[in-house]
Amino acid sequence: MTKHVKQFISEARNESGKYGDKLWVAVNSLSSIYILKLSRVTFNTDEESDDLLHLHYCGYVGIPKSNPLYEKVSDFGGNAYIAHTTIEEQLDGRRLFYAHGGITFTGYMKEWGKDYFFIGFDCAHMGDATRISEIKGGSTFKSRDYVKKEINNLYKELSKVESESFVYNMMKREDEFYAKKQSQKSIG
Numbered sequence: 001m002t003k004h005v006k007q008f009i010s011e012a013r014n015e016s017g018k019y020g021d022k023l024w025v026a027v028n029s030l031s032s033i034y035i036l037k038l039s040r041v042t043f044n045t046d047e048e049s050d051d052l053l054h055l056h057y058c059g060y061v062g063i064p065k066s067n068p069l070y071e072k073v074s075d076f077g078g079n080a081y082i083a084h085t086t087i088e089e090q091l092d093g094r095r096l097f098y099a100h101g102g103i104t105f106t107g108y109m110k111e112w113g114k115d116y117f118f119i120g121f122d123c124a125h126m127g128d129a130t131r132i133s134e135i136k137g138g139s140t141f142k143s144r145d146y147v148k149k150e151i152n153n154l155y156k157e158l159s160k161v162e163s164e165s166f167v168y169n170m171m172k173r174e175d176e177f178y179a180k181k182q183s184q185k186s187i188g
Contacts, residue, residue: 005132008055012054030163032159041054042055056122056124056128057147058105058120059100059120060118063158067159069117101125103119105121119158121150123142128141129142
């Protein structure tokens, strides 16, 4: 039995209890609270045969209303969209954010109401092992640790959007203030 198969069985059976769902918060430099969520999706964990086990993880980042992407992002086919254009098109081809396999979930989660808008991904794509037979066939199992790193990376990217927007708006306000002050001097 390979180490990848052993890891898969250990996480799928979760006998130690350490591979459960995880929920934590992160606070960015603007003191905004973000919700980070890791979810397990399992089938057949009570079956005696390890060959019937199914496991994959999903990761989500809940962005607060202060983030300019709140309620503005939707997903389609693993791509993130704002209105009718992709975010990449709006940024002249620069990628705004990414997670494993692309963004496959955008919306609310009932336990958070509309206080947070969630952006997420899953690890059940072509090439992702969700069963032992797929590992043996060459697909790669995305472990809980892998998904946790992806969630943290997505959080950093989404938090950066809020920080850059804040700085841009402050600079814009400052420019407007000095422009107004300058026009008052020229009048008076």
